[in-house]
Amino acid sequence: MSEAAPVPKRSNGRDRPEAIVVGAGHNGLVAACYLARAGLRVLVLERNAYVGGAAVSRRLFRGFTYSNCSYVCSLLRTEIIRALDLPSYGLQIIPYEGGCTLMRDGGHLALYDNHDALRREIGRHSRRDAEAYDRFMRDMLRHCRFIKPLLLRAPPDPTTLRPRDLRELLYLGRHFSGLGEERMYDTLRFWTMSCADLLDEYFESEIVKAHLAGSSIIGTALGPRSPGTAYVLLHHYMGSIDGTVGAWGFARGGMGAITQALASALRANGGEIRTEASVDRILTRNGRATGVVLSGGEELHAKIVVSNLDVRRTFLESMDAADLPQEFLAQVRRFKIRGSSGKLNIALDGLPRFPAIPPGAPCIRGDMHVTDTIDMLERAYDDWKEGRWSRRPYIDMLIPTQIDPTMAPPGKHYMSVFVQYCPYHLAEGPWTEERRARFGQTVIDSIAQHSPGFRDLILHAEIRTPWEIEKEVGLTEGNIFQGELTFDQLLFNRPIPGYAQYRSPIRGLYMCGSSTHPGGGVMGAPGANSAAAILRDLRR
Amino acid sequence: MLTETEPHYRQPLLRTRFHERMRAYSQVDSFIPWSGYSTVDVFTSVEQEYFAIRNSASLYDLTPMVKYRVAGPQATRYLDRLLTRSVAKLSPGKVAYAIWCDDRGQLIDDGTVFRIAESEYRLCTAERQLDWLLDSSIGFDVEITEVTADIAALALQGPCSCSVLRAMGLQGVEVLAPFEFKHFVFGAGTAALVSRTGFTGDLGYELWVDPSEAERLWDGLMDAGRVRTIRPVGSRALNIARLEAGFLMPNVDFVSSAHTLRNGTARSALEFGLGWLVDFGKGHFTGRRALLEESRRKPLRRLAGLDVAGTKPAHNALLYSDRAGRRQIGSVTSAAWSPTCKRNLALAMLDAPHFDMGRQVWAEIYVNRELVWQRRMVPARVVERPFFAPARRRATPAGDF
């Protein structure tokens, strides 16, 4: 049918894309960049009017730029920045100077970049912990060093006898045994531990543990006492692996700056991006991908289709069930994508005051958390389990405008507030305007407890529950990782056992979103790995 | 302005009670961090400071050295389990150089242990390790407290050091034997604990006082030493002296096994040639079983002293068994030209059997000739340590110079 359709001007097919990437999130753009660099004609289709997916900077209130989904540039792989030369396309990353956790009793724990300042700071809470922190960071670095080379490799399928899988398994085995006996055991334990148990092996102070445990629950439907959360903690530490401080920081202009740089890199490599092009369906014929249909009915053809959508959206909502093996579909259906996070983007009339933070301390320019103890985080999780937003949520907030004034009018500030936990399914019924407002109020109240006069500074607040995130960004249940980071959905299990190498049951159809190994966060590794798999199949 | 006025997030490094005095002497404004304190790297020039250590008298601020008070009914048993050498044999009033290891016998740190009283000790270490010390105390009736900030300390080193102390009024200090300490009172009743210890391999003392007495101690020593041209010295001059004495420097000659990230980079106590500090007969201590097993095997590598040809210090040089550089057999950890011995010295980790005394190895040295870099293969010979060991360091009563 499409062959008969009128084709514009140069109809010799040179204009037709060789690869279509569905979704212009950071992973879609990374994949597209790598493909374009290898000489493929790439077309990226984006449903929204803007590129970026969940790594965006949006002007939603007069003069304010919101990083309204992801808010910190921590994980973007060095290899990708280097290969795509992103700084040349305008990417500027400004490292954090610190961070802190605010306690209910008015106390605080700050984390500073300087080792001695940090030791003295932790020492205010526990001298022992101040020194145990070095041991903790050494061990985290050891785990990072172990996992780092695995991030940009397709995980091997341990159930096959294909030479490539065996080779990769052998590599994995050698990499593992290179750790030495004791650390092999430590690694085995680490991967299956809960964050709370892990931290108990190092620290005695509740606030130190609570501060560190925050990273173990962000984006997940697990509590700090759930086994497996030690890994989630590591997932948030991987950004600082190679010691380049730039890895943890703000992107100037908001998170959209990253995807804008990627888009520029893509265009420079000859790729094309179409926005407001919503893909309705992925077309297949005889078990092969042939292209996509846009919601307007337009058909676009290409022999390679790469989906940046999460695995459920790709296979359940964008394809005919009849085109896919039943068992595969069943596995897609049980892939766990749970909405557990909310977000507030707040425009402020001035810089809020946090009396707990000593004057001049740089931690206000980093990530500020609100929590007290691991128990408090765990109770916040209990609320989620029962279908409520946390009555005392874990809050991770930042005010990027202190570092990057381009994001707000002079003297005003933008605050990004990440909230854990907020369920997709509310026990009391569907999300409504009123419920969303109450959720927002809970969060604002929590912040206001630590910042007198905070409420009066609010000019505008965008309140985002998992439901809004799903609707706007297209992430199922608003899950920021496109799928839980649990054992059953990591490595060769991610997203589906047997389909962990970016390929799908349909030839020519690939996955490149965070649903695939190594998972979410603005890392770009799934996109890069996916492109590598495609190019290998094309023998490029 | 004795203590810091700024909070830790503005000024992360602490200042010792000697800071203002040292600042007054500092001509090149060269301060470096050490264990969370700001200390002097160079006051005037490395050469002048070095010769003060070797040929007259020198003062070095020891306050940042991490100090722990270990006390309690089982303090001796605790330390005997922690350290590789026997503490039970150490009588009150004595000091010992000691090392401690992890379960695999790999070196964590070295330091000195003072037996202050029957069941009270002071452990001085290069780095903080409360975490390890406390975990080691599981099952022992012992109390461990860090007292670094509660004690101000100066090292007075050099041939004239005893004379300076006597000039300051420390009666009978000359009969203090190496690794002994005693309480003295000087001036208008200032109490100081004086130990005949040091990091220079020379005649020298370390003086420990209450922080409130710090400046009085400094002034007293500087006054008493004026005629003998006493001078404050920085870390760089001290580093040459300690290399001549053959002492190890943490994070230079060894990385504590508590910090190593890679498998196979930590080194055992025996590999540093510190077997003489390991007492297998005293009962169990951490790492004993691993070290015992290792001592039964042939050593794989060992730290050795090198006498390198020429005058260019072999900093970070790779070492080969042959002049062509085909087989690497180790690398240099510390190197310096010794102005006293007039020898080019180095400490190096060498594979077996190249660490045997008298062996010749080849060092690959890069030489900077007005930014024209040249590579040299220089012969080096494995020699005895310490490189410099004057009789005066042990003589008791101490010599009057």
Added chain:
Amino acid sequence: MSACRYDCIVVGGGHNGLTCAAYLARAGRSVLVLEAQEAVGGAARTREFAPGFRVSACAHLLHLMPGWLSRELDLPRHGLRMAAERMPTFALSAAAGVLRIDPRTHGAPAGLSGVDARAYPRYAARMNRLAAALSALLEAVPPRLGTGAWRDRLTLLRLGARLRFIGRRDLREALRIGGMCVQDLLDEHFESPLLKGALAFDAVLGTNYGPRSPGTVFTLLYRMAAGTASAHAVAQPAGGLGALCEALAAAARSAGATIRTGVPVASIVLRDDRAAGVRLETGEEFEAGCIISNADPATTFLDLLGAEHLDTGFVRRVAHLRTRGMTAKLHLALERPPRFAGLEDASPGRIVLAPSPESIECAFNHAKYGEFSTLPALEVLVPSAADPTLAPHGKHVLSAVVQYAPYRLAAGWTEHRHQFLDAILALLEAHAPGLRDSVCAAELLTPQDIETQFRIRGGHWHHAELALDQFFMVRPVPGAAQYRAPVHGLYLCGAGCHPGGGVMGVAGRNAAREVLREAA
């Protein structure tokens, strides 16, 4: 002194200690077992808790001990007899009635209908296949990693091959679900809350986890795997579990072992850095070529041996071992047989009161914060129904395992144990009206009671939490996972070792093998 010298001394006469002693004695070693209590059995003893009423003190069912172990030690000949075998599980809920789950059958539980009834056989078949593959792992001595020793490599290869040959689909499933939470797994297959509750209960029984805790599919598979080798499926020995221990003791004695009771060991004596004997609390000493401790690892290393004789890094690991129990035990002496709604008589079966995974999770929520569960999940047994010798004529004994009771109750156990007992009795009364009135004596064992009465530090049934990060090669801690302590001549044989607790005996057998291997 020389009269008191043995080849081997086993410290603690629990079922693993006795098993170990029996195997050693049969191999010709002179063995001495020293038990602190007046009778052998440890936590698997049968005790009189009220005049005329006897009950298995902690564990009350035999379902994990491999049949080959019983045959090798000839336990039936030494007096082991079952009062009930292949006992079914009855899942009760006020809302949904009764489900009867029979062990080892893949047929849908009676009382189940619709989609679930169709899904169950496939689920059960697959889980049983995976469990069977896992059972080889349970029986193996964990290998050490990175040593290059052929024995370790062989073990790894063998286990790897075993896993590999369960077939690709099962392997994929095993690798997927191995770390999952049991609730997610059950949600994938079933709808009935009662069925899911009963199955989830098995996964969390005796652990510090709830159905939503990742790793609980593993604990479920662990239990099933251990059960696959059991000779009687779920069984109740005549005379309670104490009878099993008596049989083990008889087997050991008949092979020449000496068993002494009422002799608490105070410390393990070292000579030349080798375990060379033990000292009793009375001061009496015994010498031996090797010492095998049935005590939990923390007690063995920190109390009996002493941190002084171990390396700091090792002690740090032992100190971090998670040893706090979360399970309580309730014993009731009843005037008349309890009548559970929906069940005929007090039929010999295991009654599970866990109406849904959510209810278990809810019970678990409390325990995380040092509170007892106000609506606990229970495994109830009326042992006297199958074995009338346990109670005076016409009267009955009820034995219940209660989840969850934290080791450290924030409000204090001494002050609040009655409230907990009340909560449990209220729950039982709701399912068995009239039960409360028939109670003539009650004994509630909190983890703290288990700690003091059975000398298990933390009062955990498994001595150390059974979780993926404390399993196999890292159980109890790296450096002691091959039943061998870092001190020569000292071995571990208790539940703190691989494969863990439950009345299984494999740890005792494996430890005996390691002792014999060393000496050979």
